[in-house]
Amino acid sequence: MKHAKKAPITWRKITDSRLFFPLVILSLILLFDLIFIPGFFTIENRDGNLYGSLIDILRNGSTVSLLAIGMTLVIATGGVDLSVGAVMAISASVAGILMNPSALWNEVFFVTDPTYTFQPLWVVILAALFVAILCGLWNGVLVAYMKIQPMVATLVLMIAGRGIAQLITNGLRVQITYRPFSYIGQGWFIMPFSLYLVIFILIVSWLLTRKTAIGMFIESVGINFRSSFFSGIKAQNIKLAVYTFCGFCAGIAGLVACSNVKTSDANNIGLFTELDAILAVVIGGTSMAGGRFSLVASVVGALVMQAVTQSMYALGVPAFALMAIKAVVVIIVILLFSEQVRGLIRGIGARKKEA
DSSP states (O other): OOOOOOOOOOHHHHHHSTTHHHHHHHHHHHHHHHHHSTTTTOEEEETTEEEEHHHHHHHHTHHHHHHHHHHHHHHHTTOOOTTHHHHHHHHHHHHHHHHOGGGGGTOOOOOOOTTOOSSOHHHHHHHHHHHHHHHHHHHHIIIIISOOOHHHHHHHHHHHHHHHHHHHTTTSOEEOOOHHHHTTTSEETBEEHHHHHHHHHHHHHHHHHHSSTHHHHHHHHHHOHHHHHHTTOOHHHHHHHHHHHHHHHHHHHHHHHHHHHTEEOTTTTTTTHHHHHHHHHHHTTOOTTOOOOOHHHHHHHHHHHHHHHHHHHHTTOOGGGHHHHHHHHHHHHHHHTSHHHHHHHHHHHHHHHHO
8 A cells, every 4th residue: 555645845835834924034044143242142050050142032932931821722713802911910929928928917028038928838829729729710601601891801900910910918018038949930951941841831821722633623613603613612611711820820920030039029020021922922823813823933032023023132222112123123023024025935936946
């Protein structure tokens, strides 16, 4: 019995891949860094951990990568979650208050003991993730069962979420000195531990969506909700599941961010990260109208966003000007994903083949 021949890899197949444009954009940014920023690619080994601008992209980009994984599935169903930044702040506040509950009594004492925590670490992590899952579940109920527009439904928690985070910590920034908790955002086995978290969540999510029917159900709901319903797919349950999972990813991202800054800063943790996550998903080729998606491409899109931020900091661009730079990135992305540019790139490949 003869085996069927594999279809040849063509230029059109390469350009049609959702990974093509994100990788091109990331390569162009890194090429710019190589030419104009001396020492950008320098990597040092300190006490068994790697340090450098490239490592910072992986470490600092892990929070947006985690958000992008959850956001991809939400957008694939035709929705959007604007509350992930606020959920990060809530998760961080829960973790902070469980490790240092002094804020409940309107005071914060400065703990210098690196072994001090009021609750065990496993309780802290599970409680923070449980609250984040409840937030995602709330969004899912509003969207799937209450039939509220996703942007409006998640805007409620986006606005109220930081107030909830402030209430949890009594309006104070809780200092966290517990050393084992800091490992979540620091190096572990040479690379940042948060990078291992991203890889683990990405692999599990990919297996669930590509090796089971869940991914097909998600895309079907995003492409045509009504047809999915008449096909026997419980579209409401699918939407509820993806919003809940998005809340779970935001909870992990909140723990990573809280571990990095060693405080539960409800005002700044996760601020504007929902915009970075949405843009990362769009860079990854997922349409805002829903449908086909790529988790790996979304993570590459998150690295693109962090590479832009890291490059601007290396060039001395002030933090308040970053939003303007990101706006330029948005314009470039829109142009790259336009049919005119795609047709031009395909035409280059076709002319090469004819030659």
